[in-house]
Amino acid sequence: MNKPSQKQSNHGRRSFLRSSSAVVALPFLESLGFRKHAAAAEPAVAPKRLVFLGMGFGVTRDTWFPNIKQTGSDYELSEGLQPLADHKQDLTVIQNLSNQFSTEAHWGSTFWLTGANRYAEPGQSFYNSVSADQVAAESLGRDTRFTSIQLGHKGPDKSGHGPGLSLAWNRQGKPIAALNTPVAAFHRLFSDDDTPLAERQAALRKKRSVLDTVLENARSVGRGLTQTDTDKLDEYFQSIREIEIRLAKEEDWLDVPKTRPQQSPKAPDEGLEGFEEVKVMYDLILAAMQVDASRVFTYRQPLDTFITSLGATITAHNMSHYSDGARKEVSQMRDKKQSELLARFIGKLKATPDVGDTTLFDNCTVTLGSNINSIHYLTNCPTVVTGGGTGIQHGRQLVMQDANTPLCNLWLSLLNASGVKTESHGDSTGQIDELFG
Numbered sequence: 001m002n003k004p005s006q007k008q009s010n011h012g013r014r015s016f017l018r019s020s021s022a023v024v025a026l027p028f029l030e031s032l033g034f035r036k037h038a039a040a041a042e043p044a045v046a047p048k049r050l051v052f053l054g055m056g057f058g059v060t061r062d063t064w065f066p067n068i069k070q071t072g073s074d075y076e077l078s079e080g081l082q083p084l085a086d087h088k089q090d091l092t093v094i095q096n097l098s099n100q101f102s103t104e105a106h107w108g109s110t111f112w113l114t115g116a117n118r119y120a121e122p123g124q125s126f127y128n129s130v131s132a133d134q135v136a137a138e139s140l141g142r143d144t145r146f147t148s149i150q151l152g153h154k155g156p157d158k159s160g161h162g163p164g165l166s167l168a169w170n171r172q173g174k175p176i177a178a179l180n181t182p183v184a185a186f187h188r189l190f191s192d193d194d195t196p197l198a199e200r201q202a203a204l205r206k207k208r209s210v211l212d213t214v215l216e217n218a219r220s221v222g223r224g225l226t227q228t229d230t231d232k233l234d235e236y237f238q239s240i241r242e243i244e245i246r247l248a249k250e251e252d253w254l255d256v257p258k259t260r261p262q263q264s265p266k267a268p269d270e271g272l273e274g275f276e277e278v279k280v281m282y283d284l285i286l287a288a289m290q291v292d293a294s295r296v297f298t299y300r301q302p303l304d305t306f307i308t309s310l311g312a313t314i315t316a317h318n319m320s321h322y323s324d325g326a327r328k329e330v331s332q333m334r335d336k337k338q339s340e341l342l343a344r345f346i347g348k349l350k351a352t353p354d355v356g357d358t359t360l361f362d363n364c365t366v367t368l369g370s371n372i373n374s375i376h377y378l379t380n381c382p383t384v385v386t387g388g389g390t391g392i393q394h395g396r397q398l399v400m401q402d403a404n405t406p407l408c409n410l411w412l413s414l415l416n417a418s419g420v421k422t423e424s425h426g427d428s429t430g431q432i433d434e435l436f437g
Contacts, residue, residue: 046355047143048389048418049295049364050136051285054109054167055338056160056303057320059382060331061374066397068095075397080335081384087346089395090361091386092435096400097407098379100427105376106317107162109300112371112381114169115408115426126163128173132411132425137296139420145253146294151185151281152178159303159316160372167298178300182268182280189288190260261290274309275337277302282345289360290352307334321375342368346386365389365414371407381407385435390417392435400432410435 059065064080075093077085084091101117104110111118113131120127133148141147150166153159166178179185265287268280278301285297303316312319312330322328349361365387373380380403385392390413408426413435415422 044355046358046363047292047295048140049289049297049360050133050140050389050414050418051297051364051366051387052113052133052167052299053342053366053368054112054161054298054300055368055370055382056108056301056372057106057316058108058160058370058372058374058377060322060328060335061377063332064335064374064382065095065380066093068399071397071399073396080332081339083336083339084343084346084384087343087386090346090350090388091384092392092394093397094383094385094400094410094432095380095397096403096405097381097383097410098404099371099381099407100404102371102378104162105372105378106160108160108370108372109167110162110164110371112369112407113167113298113411114173115406115411115428116173117427128169128175129426130171130173131167131169131298132408132415133168133296133298134170134176135422135425136415136418136420140295140418144292144294145256145258146189146288148296148298149185149189149285149288149294150176150178151285151297151299152180153277153300153302153305154180155305159301159306160320160370161300164300167300178298181270182272182277182284183270185281185284186265186267189284189293190258192258259291259293261287273305274302275306275341276309278306278341279344282341283348286345286348286352286360289364303334306337310334310337320372338368342366342384342386349387362388365392365418367410367414379404383407383410385410385414390414390435392417393437398432398434405429405432 060080064078066075066078066081070076077088081093099111099115101115101119102111103118111128113133114129116127116129118126118128120129137148148168150168152166163175165175168176168178170176179188265280265283272280281299281301285299288294288297307314307316307319307330310330310333312333314327314330319327319330319334322331345366346361349364349366350359352360354360354363365385367383367385369381369383371381372378373382386394406427406429408428409430409432412422412425412428413431413433415425416431417436
């Protein structure tokens with residue numbers, strides 16, 4: 001038998017997981033045969049980008065939502081959304097979206113992008129499924145250094161998000177870790193590793209070797225298992241496949257220097273928290289879009305430190321259980337400051353050139369929301385969508401006729417409008433056609 005060429009050998013190595021006793025075929029993925037220099041040239045067509053901004057404990061119910069009787073373009077921005085007035089024609093407020101399986105009033109983001117039922121597996125107290133951003137990343141992230149970027153916040157989570165490491169969950173319903181500080185995000189996105197290339201290549205080879213050993217050991221116990229254990233092992237193999245994909249992509253980018261935009265953000269100061277932290281994270285998302293480092297972003301935003309940075313002396317949890325008085329005032333202040341930051345972000349997206357005569361705003365879609373409405377209310381998830389990347393006809397408030405329209409109908413609509421052809425997502429029942437005309 002003829003010995004395969006080096007090129008053929010590399011292709012085989014990236015198409016299969018190999019060990020001394022097993023070969024596991026991978027699905028065909030362009031990211032395994034990655035065109036690493038494609039990002040060096042400006043794409044002929046502006047890429048689609050999706051940004052998901054997750055709030056924890058929802059909003060102030062009676063001052064954040066616009067009057068539900070005012071639909072279409074004939075609506076007035078609420079008090080909580082008033083800082084977005086300059087961009088009213090470029091955003092859409094949607095009411096009556098919910099996750100039918102929501103039962104946890106302190107879990108504002110765990111199922112926000114998945115729509116999963118935590119009790120879907122008999123005998124288990126927790127189950128989750130893939131999040132919309134990760135479905136998008138499988139397509140939109142093929143040609144970028146980072147398939148997706150997950151941002152979060154440091155410290156114990158007391159911000160009403162619930163279980164998870166970010167807003168993102170993989171195909172096995174497992175949490176995906178986040179970059180939890182602006183400093184970590186900046187260096188991950190824009191700082192080159194000064195370790196010699198040969199050493200980095202050697203480190204990757206070591207990771208591959210360990211992965212192969214793990215695979216071989218797993219295969220050795222795969223015979224005679226019950227169906228339940230076989231399912232668990234299949235899930236384990238899928239996790240190994242994901243690791244292999246990440247290693248292959250990392251290898252493809254090893255010798256490609258990271259790029260910063262011309263007006264690059266400076267390295268953030270250590271210890272940023274709250275309002276300023278969110279502002280810098282938004283700037284980093286924008287900068288990453290400029291150099292096409294990634295096209296899919298999630299940000300699980302802080303809340304405890306956010307309201308503290310605004311002068312509050314109560315916790316986010318206590319704030320979320322407001323009545324008239326100081327707690328409600330803090331909640332309303334939080335709403336306005338979040339809207340202020342979103343307005344600033346929109347303004348910068350509009351002012352940043354992209355491919356051809358377009359701007360970043362023209363080619364991205366940004367959603368701000370939570371799985372929690374307010375206090376312990378779990379219906380009518382607060383939702384604002386902006387950006388021109390999916391062709392949404394903005395400048396309106398949409399009130400869904402069904403008061404329990406699945407939130408996943410929105411994610412399904414955004415996925416398909418971004419070119420990620422998807423038949424269903426989570427508990428979706430169909431697209432929201434009203435968004436587009």
